[in-house]
Amino acid sequence: MSRPTAHEVLAAVLQIRDGHLQVLAWQRAREPDAGRWALPGGRLRDDEDVEASVRRQLAEKVDVREIAHVEQLAVFSDPDRVPGPRTVATAFFGLVPSDADPALPADTAWHRLADLPPTAFDHALIVRDARERLRAKLSYTNLGFALAPHEFTISELRALYVGALGHPVSATNLQRVLTRRGLLQPTGAIAPPGPSGGRPAGRFRFTDRSLRVTDAFAVLRPPGEVARSAVP
Amino acid sequence: MSRPTAHEVLAAVLQIRDGHLQVLAWQRAREPDAGRWALPGGRLRDDEDVEASVRRQLAEKVDVREIAHVEQLAVFSDPDRVPGPRTVATAFFGLVPSDADPALPADTAWHRLADLPPTAFDHALIVRDARERLRAKLSYTNLGFALAPHEFTISELRALYVGALGHPVSATNLQRVLTRRGLLQPTGAIAPPGPSGGRPAGRFRFTDRSLRVTDAFAVLRPPGEVARSAVP
DNA sequence: CCAAAAGTGTTATCCGTACACCCATGG
DNA sequence: CCATGGGTGTACGGATAACACTTTTGG
Numbered sequence: 214m215s216r217p218t219a220h221e222v223l224a225a226v227l228q229i230r231d232g233h234l235q236v237l238a239w240q241r242a243r244e245p246d247a248g249r250w251a252l253p254g255g256r257l258r259d260d261e262d263v264e265a266s267v268r269r270q271l272a273e274k275v276d277v278r279e280i281a282h283v284e285q286l287a288v289f290s291d292p293d294r295v296p297g298p299r300t301v302a303t304a305f306f307g308l309v310p311s312d313a314d315p316a317l318p319a320d321t322a323w324h325r326l327a328d329l330p331p332t333a334f335d336h337a338l339i340v341r342d343a344r345e346r347l348r349a350k351l352s353y354t355n356l357g358f359a360l361a362p363h364e365f366t367i368s369e370l371r372a373l374y375v376g377a378l379g380h381p382v383s384a385t386n387l388q389r390v391l392t393r394r395g396l397l398q399p400t401g402a403i404a405p406p407g408p409s410g411g412r413p414a415g416r417f418r419f420t421d422r423s424l425r426v427t428d429a430f431a432v433l434r435p436p437g438e439v440a441r442s443a444v445p
Numbered sequence: 446m447s448r449p450t451a452h453e454v455l456a457a458v459l460q461i462r463d464g465h466l467q468v469l470a471w472q473r474a475r476e477p478d479a480g481r482w483a484l485p486g487g488r489l490r491d492d493e494d495v496e497a498s499v500r501r502q503l504a505e506k507v508d509v510r511e512i513a514h515v516e517q518l519a520v521f522s523d524p525d526r527v528p529g530p531r532t533v534a535t536a537f538f539g540l541v542p543s544d545a546d547p548a549l550p551a552d553t554a555w556h557r558l559a560d561l562p563p564t565a566f567d568h569a570l571i572v573r574d575a576r577e578r579l580r581a582k583l584s585y586t587n588l589g590f591a592l593a594p595h596e597f598t599i600s601e602l603r604a605l606y607v608g609a610l611g612h613p614v615s616a617t618n619l620q621r622v623l624t625r626r627g628l629l630q631p632t633g634a635i636a637p638p639g640p641s642g643g644r645p646a647g648r649f650r651f652t653d654r655s656l657r658v659t660d661a662f663a664v665l666r667p668p669g670e671v672a673r674s675a676v677p
Numbered sequence: 678c679c680a681a682a683a684g685t686g687t688t689a690t691c692c693g694t695a696c697a698c699c700c701a702t703g704g
Numbered sequence: 705c706c707a708t709g710g711g712t713g714t715a716c717g718g719a720t721a722a723c724a725c726t727t728t729t730g731g
Contacts, residue, residue, distance in 0.1 A: 218489060220450045220533055257450060259531055262522040287517050288535045290494040299491055301452055301533075303520045352665050367683075380667040385684075386721060390664050393719080410730030411682030432622050432660065432693070433584050435612040599710075617711075618694060625692085642703035643709030664720070 223254035225343035281359035457575035513591035
């Protein structure tokens with residue numbers, strides 16, 4: 214029949230660095246899957262829900278203040294997903310701003326998704342889901358704030374979107390879209406030009422640093438609603 | 446520390462009937478929460494994953510062949526979400542076409558979401574999540590197929606969308622949007638007019654009866670991609 | 678004065694809603 | 705011939721991608 218099952222939480226924490234999507238993982242020292250890279254996480258305690266659990270366990274790897282966004286991805290529950298006692302996992306998706314460079318434990322490192330070493334168990338599936346979620350939400354939410362530093366130039370922001378979406382993004386149109394949606398705010402500060410000159414870039418910040426849906430009704434919106442109106 | 450936790454699956458199965466969103470629930474006979482209405486579900490077995498489990502347990506209430514779509518919603522894991530041993534729930538969202546009228550057990554019935562009787566535990570949260578997921582996905586996927594019979598008129602389809610979205614929908618524009626996306630196919634058949642006359646309606650079907658995203662990039666789409674081009 | 682980078686203006690195109698208009702049937 | 709409901713055509717506004725053009729710096 215049905216015995217209690219162990220429950221663990223796992224997090225695919227992503228960051229864009231030098232234009233590449235990275236994920237946080239630690240190298241397993243012991244069997245099973247020794248040498249392979251695993252996502253941070255661990256067993257759910259009796260006195261915490263899954264979100265509290267994943268935040269607690271991530272705190273062992275990264276300063277929690279540097280995690281800009283955390284959300285549930287899905288449950289992974291194949292009976293044979295890990296050897297040993299049956300363990301169900303709640304997978305999370307996390308984002309760390311590109312300027313954060315947390316101190317990491319010795320067995321822990323960032324890895325580029327494009328060149329991911331062998332991963333433990335079903336963790337590659339979780340990473341794939343996380344990347345897809347990030348791509349989708351960048352389009353219809355303000356989730357960009359979680360990839361970006363507090364202040365940035367449009368060029369820097371463009372590089373982050375390129376890394377996350379995996380296709381070219383026009384700085385011109387990116388700025389226009391985010392501005393029209395009321396997500397972007399000029400700080401007034403000016404970034405010095407690079408060594409080869411060029412006009413100095415203005416610095417911007419996101420008006421809001423919590424998740425907001427900016428594009429709720431793609432179609433079939435309620436009558437009278439103007440499409441995707443900018444926020445005042 | 447951390448003992449094994451019980452794991453259950455729960456499903457908010459929705460159907461539109463007479464223009465109203467309904468959810469399937471059964472009335473608890475025993476404490477705790479006796480008399481209150483609960484979502485179908487139950488304990489996860491050792492040899493099944495959560496999706497197999499929810500389908501198995503739904504089969505006790507509804508003919509599985511009548512469930513047109515099932516997907517994960519979220520994990521509910523508040524330590525006090527149910528009395529007694531700590532139990533984590535994976536919540537699912539299901540859809541039954543409006544023409545299906547499955548035989549139900551004596552304690553089980555459909556309830557309109559607009560007039561939901563007292564629900565057990567945290568099940569009202571799950572129902573709310575399911576309704577929101579349905580609303581969102583009707584806009585950017587072909588999920589309408591899971592609400593509709595195999596064949597239908599545009600008027601009938603419009604009523605389903607109105608019930609699910611909760612706001613007026615123009616039959617004209619609904620047909621145009623779904624047609625442009627290549628989701629709708631005329632069957633050639635004609636529905637007889639009602640008692641008060643009127644032009645007989647053509648009958649349609651969905652070209653595809655599995656979930657497909659039809660509106661992937663709201664903005665920031667890859668260069669060269671024409672916005673939301675129709676499928677040939 | 679020229680190259681480089683940032684930012685603004687302009688245009689073509691597409692999409693979705695709203696609404697006017699024609700079509701087919703029953704009484 | 706009129707009411708009723710079904711379906712198509714058209715106009716309008718909003719949004720985005722693409723690209724030309726101006727602005728501001730370094731050499």
